[in-house]
Amino acid sequence: MGTTTDIPEITSSFTEYAIFIVLLPMLAFPVILFLGRLFNGNETWVKSAKEGGLIALPIMVASFVLSLILIVEFIGSGTGSYYIGDWLNFGWIGADGMTIEEKVFGVGIYIDHVTVMLLFVASFLCMLINIFSIGYMNTDPVNDNRNHRFYAEFVLFCSGMLGMVLADSFLWLFIFWELMGLCSYLLIGFYYERPSAAYAAKKAFLTTRVGDVFLVIGLVMLWNMFGSLDYSVVFNPDNIAAVDAGELQMALGMMFIGAVGKSAQFPLHVWLPDAMEGPTPVSALIHAATMVNAGLYLVARMFPFFGAPAMAGELVDLAFIIAAIGGITAVMAAAIAFVQDDLKKVLAYSTMSQLAYIFTGLGAALWLANTPGMEKYAIVAFGAALFHLFNHAMAKGMLFMASGSVIHEMHHAHHDVHHHDDHDDHGDDHHDDHHDEFDAQSMSNMGGLASKMPITATAMLVGSASIMGLPLIGGFWSKEGIIANAWRVALEDPRFFLPAFCVLLGAAMTGFYMSRMWLKTFAGKPKTEVAEHVHEQTPWIPIPLVTLTFVTLSSVILAGMMFTHWSSDSGYAFFSEKGLIDGLIYEFEHVFLNSDAFFFVLTYVAIFIGAIVGPGLAMALYGGALKEGEKAKGWMQPIINLSARVNEKRGFDNSAWADSGLSVALKERLYFDKWYDTAMLKLVAGFAVLCATFDRKVIDGTIKTIESSSQKISLSVRKLTTGSARDYIMMAALGVLVIYAMLEVMI
């Protein structure tokens, strides 16, 4: 059924090797695992191969280089697909009972701007986080002799993400999607001896599973409509024109629920904060930079459906739902981030909130694409959402790695302070002690680290600025785009006022919680003795931090290269319309001197609340000067001084708020976990008890009755066997008589 494709076949020579972007890490998985089993504890393996880290690294570099070549090739040639071969053929007897119908599932890659953008993000971050892991994992005594497991699962995860991005059909997308789900489970539960980690792993796996069930339903519906899941078939406008709009909206809605689960949006968001139980590189990789983007990627992939002329105006409800879910999550997660004391938890909620921004942006873009006459804006809105995905992935990956650096050095410092006497004893029992008596992740134990960890503090500062959307840095460009486009839709469709208002409010909240996090960690005086002894010393860790700091800062160049136009419009090539300078001028004009009065005001409102109100409040509450004699780097010292001054002049007592019911509710994560647990207990456990009763009473009951009655009969029958030969002879004779009598009766 259905015509295949207006997607051109890529013919260039390189694409044949593109499959290795996925295959290399996938093949490295068993290699690292078995080598690790073989050489576990071996000194060469630990020192030279870094327990697999230095096997994984070249693989990831190779993947990254291949990706880059593919991207360069793509920029030269444009959207296309490359068919690698048949994966599975099968036939069945057709409806008429005579013919054999055949179906071929192919393997191939599909490349367009969205693919390329995510391919870069995934392969680049996988590589950097691999470098970070070598520093972070291999110097942690609690990981002794099991890091090979980490690296093996890590590369398998990377192959899942890269495969999902490159896949040329929703079927393969789903397969790799689930591969990531599995690796996520394994990596969150890396410290499986900790009950909380095992619980978090289960929770993440099962919560995303809820979404995945709906994703499968959506894919089956799509299959029913199109007879295929290949992009080349389902994206064809002629095929889209042939299907029922209501049914398509339902199918896409089901798939969206899958995305909600994977990207941790309301109401399936509960797993992400708990997933911080995994090692920090895992948090950086999976729960900030790549896997949570899978849901966004899935929604971004739906763009052709909304853009198809035949569907015009038919799918706006779904676009609204996507934006509304995003808006609600953005505000809710930001609010919960206000009260978190755990450094990684703040980042986890920040991730949820920022992903929600991207969902809102995508929802707005899809609405615009689905509305006749608005396609021009749809491209820009879509680009802004994708650009925010890029900026957020880079910044959040960096923030998580920086937080990992802080936590790691806190551990070291704690060890130095409290275990001077037995410094050489790196036993696990000691390490467990750390967890019990000292929380190295709690911001209440930090403070004043800016002078002690300059690289980390800078990375954290730039990352926070990008997430907050401080003008000219990273996420500013994309966040402005998302807010502006949400309001643009709201002016047309009043329902969108909800998400539009949410993202605007969220900007202020982001400004507050990110500033709070940075100030509590890096400004002020050290709150514990441990924090005074922290210093940067672990090798490998600074490399990705510095790299990503520059990438985030150079985001303005991408904006100047018209990234928002390029990433969403396959017909648009880099620099094709404007050079870098013209592009920058255009972007600056567009953002700061918008000719439309409404958007002009909106931009400055967003900047004001996001960059002044939010951080200002945070400074008033948490600002403070460093300890006497300590001095941070030149670009951080003014901020710390400013925060100290604001804190002195405008500081206020917020204890009334801190004890209020709302604050407690936020600390309890708005009771979502409790509600879900209760619902599970009532509903699922009730159902389970019912099933158990049925099993015991009806099924077991039947079998047991048969068993016990036959036992009773046999017990009474066996009394006849007396052991006396005379009785047996008697019985034989009687038996003969009975047989004779029966024959008489029957014949």
Next chain:
Amino acid sequence: MIDPAWVSVLSALLFTIGLWGAFTRKNAIVVLMCLELILNAANLQFVAAAIQHGDATGWVYAIFAIAIAASEVAIGLAIFLAMYGQHESISLDDVNLLKH
């Protein structure tokens, strides 16, 4: 020629004596002899039927049955010998292990 009816009567008589003996006697050898009586009662019945129908098949069966009875006696006596070795007795009252 003897009337086959008389042969049947004799057969029935022998069978009854054999069955009664098997039920009532203690001595294993006597019981075995009673079983032989029952077998021979059956043989006589074969013979009676053969005479009645003028067919040789009944005679043949009787000869087969005699051969089988001979081997049965051999086995039976061997069992009784073994029984005597174990129990110092061939009274059926002393042998009642084969039970529930």
